[in-house]
Amino acid sequence: xxxxxxxxxxxxxxxxxxxxxxxxxxxxxxxxxxxxxxxxxxxxxxxxxxxxxxxxxxxxxxxxxxxxxxxxxxxxxxxxxxxxxxxxxxxxxxxxxxxxxxxxxxxxxxxxxxxxxxxxxxxxxxxxxxxxxxxxxxxxxxxxxxxxxxxxxxxxxxxxxxxxxxxxxxxxxxxxxxxxxxxxxxxxxxxxxxxxxxxxxxxxxxxxxxxxxxxxxxxxxxxxxxxxxxxxxxxxxxxxxxxxxxxxxxxxxxxxxxxxxxxxxxxxxxxxxxxxxxxxxxxxxxxxxxxxxxxxxxxxxxxxxxxxxxxxxxx
Numbered sequence: 400x401x402x403x404x405x406x407x408x409x410x411x412x413x414x415x416x417x418x419x420x421x422x423x424x425x426x427x428x429x430x431x432x433x434x435x436x437x438x439x440x441x442x443x444x445x446x447x448x449x450x451x452x453x454x455x456x457x458x459x460x461x462x463x464x465x466x467x468x469x470x471x472x473x474x475x476x477x478x479x480x481x482x483x484x485x486x487x488x489x490x491x492x493x494x495x496x497x498x499x500x501x502x503x504x505x506x507x508x509x510x511x512x513x514x515x516x517x518x519x520x521x522x523x524x525x526x527x528x529x530x531x532x533x534x535x536x537x538x539x540x541x542x543x544x545x546x547x548x549x550x551x552x553x554x555x556x557x558x559x560x561x562x563x564x565x566x567x568x569x570x571x572x573x574x575x576x577x578x579x580x581x582x583x584x585x586x587x588x589x590x591x592x593x594x595x596x597x598x599x600x601x602x603x604x605x606x607x608x609x610x611x612x613x614x615x616x617x618x619x620x621x622x623x624x625x626x627x628x629x630x631x632x633x634x635x636x637x638x639x640x641x642x643x644x645x646x647x648x649x650x651x652x653x654x655x656x657x658x659x660x661x662x663x664x665x666x667x668x669x670x671x672x673x674x675x676x677x678x679x680x681x682x683x684x685x686x687x688x689x690x691x692x693x694x695x696x697x698x699x700x701x702x703x704x705x706x707x708x709x710x711x712x713x714x
């Protein structure tokens with residue numbers, strides 16, 4: 400297993416399936432166990448509120464479920480919508496989780512985009528950008544052990560060493576990758592962002608002095624892709640996304656499919672190269688999939704995709 404969010408790592412994004420809440424919790428733990436057995440380095444979880452299909456309101460809490468169920472896998476709320484909660488609380492929660500699971504906790508943050516997320520958190524939507532910029536600076540300082548005042552005196556924060564909890568920022572614009580570079584953070588790109596646009600941003604990040612991971616996200620599927628599920632998933636994203644965001648989307652819906660794991664591995668590696676990324680987060684989830692379908696894909700990627708993909712990354 401690599402360190403959380405490390406360059407060259409291969410992680411799995413896990414999602415709550417269409418089950419009742421107790422079964423969702425149990426299945427997320429099962430997905431993490433399967434991911435560890437398959438050879439994934441870690442798992443990511445992301446955030447939405449108000450019942451947005453197949454998302455969780457607190458990925459930081461859910462990450463602790465995955466860590467409890469596994470022995471070496473890392474887990475990261477990635478991305479967590481930073482403006483929705485006090486940054487000091489995020490830092491404290493991450494720090495205490497790290498002390499419970501040392502070396503197995505990472506984090507990624509984003510500014511958010513869905514008005515309902517802000518409505519349910521009591522945060523004015525028009526404060527999104529200033530809250531995010533200020534919060535990102537505060538969180539980066541805290542996780543480097545540079546927090547001052549009461550937060551710096553919090554025991555779990557005070558005990559952190561630089562690098563204990565790696566942090567990345569979700570980015571879709573040149574200014575945001577430059578900010579991440581200045582703060583010493585890695586960058587995480589939207590799963591639907593085109594490879595061409597991603598390449599432009601990774602170049603801007605490196606030119607700004609960024610040295611952290613550049614993480615590409617793609618859906619991966621071995622065998623004939625479930626096209627009906629893909630379309631339902633894309634309809635959900637289109638309904639929630641702005642016209643501006645969709646202008647930079649990939650024409651292939653971010654899905655990499657192949658008849659074999661070797662074919663998927665080669666295509667994933669080619670996409671990473673084209674995008675200028677050195678780290679990959681894979682998803683097997685699509686709307687309407689059942690636990691057996693998800694489990695089968697996780698296991699097949701472990702047996703068929705990861706061996707070649709690791710060799711390609713190492714080379």
